[in-house]
Amino acid sequence: MLNKVEETYNRIKDRINQTPVMKSSTLNEMLNCNCYFKLENFQKTGSFKIRGALNALTNLTPELKDKGVTTHSSGNFAQALSLASSLAEVKAVVVMPENAPKIKVAATKNYGAEVIFCGNKSGDREKAVQELIDKYGYTLIHSSNDIDIIYGQGTATYELIKEVGKLDYVFAPCGGAGLLSGTAIAAKSLNKETKVIGVEPKNADDAYRSLRDGRIYPSIDPKTIADGLKTQLGDITFKIVQEYVDEIITITEEEIVDAMEFLWSRMKLVVEPSGAVSLAGVMSGKIEVQSKNVGIIISGGNTDLTDYFEGWREKVEKLKL
Amino acid sequence: MLNKVEETYNRIKDRINQTPVMKSSTLNEMLNCNCYFKLENFQKTGSFKIRGALNALTNLTPELKDKGVTTHSSGNFAQALSLASSLAEVKAVVVMPENAPKIKVAATKNYGAEVIFCGNKSGDREKAVQELIDKYGYTLIHSSNDIDIIYGQGTATYELIKEVGKLDYVFAPCGGAGLLSGTAIAAKSLNKETKVIGVEPKNADDAYRSLRDGRIYPSIDPKTIADGLKTQLGDITFKIVQEYVDEIITITEEEIVDAMEFLWSRMKLVVEPSGAVSLAGVMSGKIEVQSKNVGIIISGGNTDLTDYFEGWREKVEKLKL
Numbered sequence: 001m002l003n004k005v006e007e008t009y010n011r012i013k014d015r016i017n018q019t020p021v022m023k024s025s026t027l028n029e030m031l032n033c034n035c036y037f038k039l040e041n042f043q044k045t046g047s048f049k050i051r052g053a054l055n056a057l058t059n060l061t062p063e064l065k066d067k068g069v070t071t072h073s074s075g076n077f078a079q080a081l082s083l084a085s086s087l088a089e090v091k092a093v094v095v096m097p098e099n100a101p102k103i104k105v106a107a108t109k110n111y112g113a114e115v116i117f118c119g120n121k122s123g124d125r126e127k128a129v130q131e132l133i134d135k136y137g138y139t140l141i142h143s144s145n146d147i148d149i150i151y152g153q154g155t156a157t158y159e160l161i162k163e164v165g166k167l168d169y170v171f172a173p174c175g176g177a178g179l180l181s182g183t184a185i186a187a188k189s190l191n192k193e194t195k196v197i198g199v200e201p202k203n204a205d206d207a208y209r210s211l212r213d214g215r216i217y218p219s220i221d222p223k224t225i226a227d228g229l230k231t232q233l234g235d236i237t238f239k240i241v242q243e244y245v246d247e248i249i250t251i252t253e254e255e256i257v258d259a260m261e262f263l264w265s266r267m268k269l270v271v272e273p274s275g276a277v278s279l280a281g282v283m284s285g286k287i288e289v290q291s292k293n294v295g296i297i298i299s300g301g302n303t304d305l306t307d308y309f310e311g312w313r314e315k316v317e318k319l320k321l
Numbered sequence: 322m323l324n325k326v327e328e329t330y331n332r333i334k335d336r337i338n339q340t341p342v343m344k345s346s347t348l349n350e351m352l353n354c355n356c357y358f359k360l361e362n363f364q365k366t367g368s369f370k371i372r373g374a375l376n377a378l379t380n381l382t383p384e385l386k387d388k389g390v391t392t393h394s395s396g397n398f399a400q401a402l403s404l405a406s407s408l409a410e411v412k413a414v415v416v417m418p419e420n421a422p423k424i425k426v427a428a429t430k431n432y433g434a435e436v437i438f439c440g441n442k443s444g445d446r447e448k449a450v451q452e453l454i455d456k457y458g459y460t461l462i463h464s465s466n467d468i469d470i471i472y473g474q475g476t477a478t479y480e481l482i483k484e485v486g487k488l489d490y491v492f493a494p495c496g497g498a499g500l501l502s503g504t505a506i507a508a509k510s511l512n513k514e515t516k517v518i519g520v521e522p523k524n525a526d527d528a529y530r531s532l533r534d535g536r537i538y539p540s541i542d543p544k545t546i547a548d549g550l551k552t553q554l555g556d557i558t559f560k561i562v563q564e565y566v567d568e569i570i571t572i573t574e575e576e577i578v579d580a581m582e583f584l585w586s587r588m589k590l591v592v593e594p595s596g597a598v599s600l601a602g603v604m605s606g607k608i609e610v611q612s613k614n615v616g617i618i619i620s621g622g623n624t625d626l627t628d629y630f631e632g633w634r635e636k637v638e639k640l641k642l
Contacts, residue, residue: 020341022363041589042343042588042589046589203640223640223641224640225633225636225637225640253637253640254634254637257630257633257634257637260630260633261626261630261633264591264626264629264630265591265626265630267363268362268363268367268590268591268592268622269589269590269591270585270586270589270590270591271589273633301589305582305585305586307632308585308629309578309581309582309585309586311628312546312578312581312582312594313575313578315546316546316574316575316578319524319544319545319546319574320544
């Protein structure tokens with residue numbers, strides 16, 4: 001499978017960002033280990049999702065490319081598929097719920113995709129997507145449960161290990177597990193000894209329970225600030241997680257905020273809650289990382305800062321008084 | 322003077338971070354130019370100030386090193402001198418006003434310096450520092466008006482140009498002009514053609530007026546969110562600015578917030594108001610940068626995020642209801 005990750009990387013590398021790797025001497029001293037942060041918040045569209053989206057589109061047959069693709073997403077995958085469709089010159093139609101944040105709708109349109117709105121109820125999205133497929137023959141691109149998406153997401157870890165060398169551990173967030181599956185395939189392909197740890201919010205622990213009990217649990221409206229991690233496993237990601245992921249650990253909402261605060265205040269990085277979950281896992285102490293080389297996948301940085309900057313604008317108004 | 326900057330760089334480079342350079346395709350498309358961001362928010366202590374502080378301490382005679390140093394600061398220089406004193410193994414006593422933010426006092430102590438508090442009135446700091454000098458023979462290290470500080474700050478631009486090649490423009494924020502003076506010396510030493518632009522808040526435009534009228538104006542309690550840029554020019558920095566800086570432009574408080582928002586939202590970088598001022602200058606359109614290679618010095622990222630994360634913690638509490 002190493003061939004697959006390498007092949008994928010070579011296919012997409014010129015159209016994505018080679019994101020930087022950073023270290024924090026403060027964190028390394030706290031935990032007495034060597035942590036390497038792979039910063040996908042600096043990736044195009046603000047998250048790792050462009051890697052998989054671009055790979056999936058590039059791999060379509062010419063006939064399917066001509067027909068176009070569709071997906072439903074209110075989050076990072078909508079923007080990623082939109083930009084990927086422009087880069088790969090494939091028509092894309094993204095179904096978004098009517099209550100999706102305006103800023104995300106605008107970004108998705110801006111990258112080039114057509115946006116179609118659907119209702120906000122459970123099932124509305126799938127229905128709208130199915131109608132498009134029936135009518136226009138679009139190919140559905142799932143945000144995580146798709147082997148081309150998975151290989152694409154794996155290229156982040158491939159880049160990381162090629163840059164920093166052998167890792168004892170890699171921590172990645174787990175939602176639908178497209179990123180976690182790709183991380184595991186990339187890490188194990190390069191070195192079987194590297195342990196791959198998935199990190200999931202305790203309040204959205206369906207993947208943790210699925211791995212424990214050997215069956216896929218649904219994810220039903222979980223209460224977490226990590227809104228990118230609410231998706232459940234699919235048949236493909238479940239199988240890869242079972243085979244290649246060493247452990248899934250869970251962390252609290254408070255631990256997510258603490259990890260975010262460390263990233264923002266100490267490391268000066270804007271990271272969204274879902275993106276800080278892997279660091280929260282490392283900081284939780286549930287895995288003994290002392291003296292180890294540890295990769296931490298920071299998955300994205302798309303969080304709405306409108307209110308925060310409204311606060312700055314109010315400060316500026318007050319200065320005038 | 323190139324020798325001086327190179328010499329300084331070689332002396333301090335192993336004890337500072339070689340900070341990353343980033344680009345923004347969005348900004349480059351907006352302005353039709355090539356902008357290179359030099360990210361000193363990723364520097365040790367969260368700002369460029371460690372460069373100058375370390376250089377100043379390293380250059381002291383053994384006798385003066387034995388006696389120790391002092392300064393007054395409520396901002397980034399306090400932390401920088403504190404860490405520099407630990408790195409250079411020189412005792413440092415930092416005078417801070419009693420109303421200095423607790424988080425900055427804690428950071429300054431944490432890096433190793435002794436902190437002595439003074440009153441909050443104008444003149445209290447200078448008096449307290451003078452008492453320490455008279456009593457213990459400490460050397461005063463000024464945060465900007467000191468040639469060793471200036472050479473040290475210039476190493477950021479030296480690194481930038483060594484990495485990206487010839488620049489047509491460099492934009493740097495202007496407060497006491499330690500950074501701006503160093504930027505100008507470094508840029509002009511490497512290439513006389515490079516234009517150096519200082520950017521100052523309109524509400525704190527003492528340097529702009531000083532350069533225009535050929536005399537140093539005092540900076541009297543300016544109303545700006547860029548709290549790192551309230552200092553006035555000194556005799557040394559004024560002379561260097563007159564000789565090597567091509568122009569000082571001013572920007573509004575609103576433009577500072579817009580530039581910050583771009584850096585945080587689009588580029589995922591935590592940058593303090595003073596650090597965003599150089600980008601605000603570029604975005605203001607006051608200098609024609611079309612088709613040019615433009616360096617933008619992002620000076621620091623130390624802004625208090627306590628309230629912002631309090632907001633996240635409240636969200637987490639609400640999820641429990």
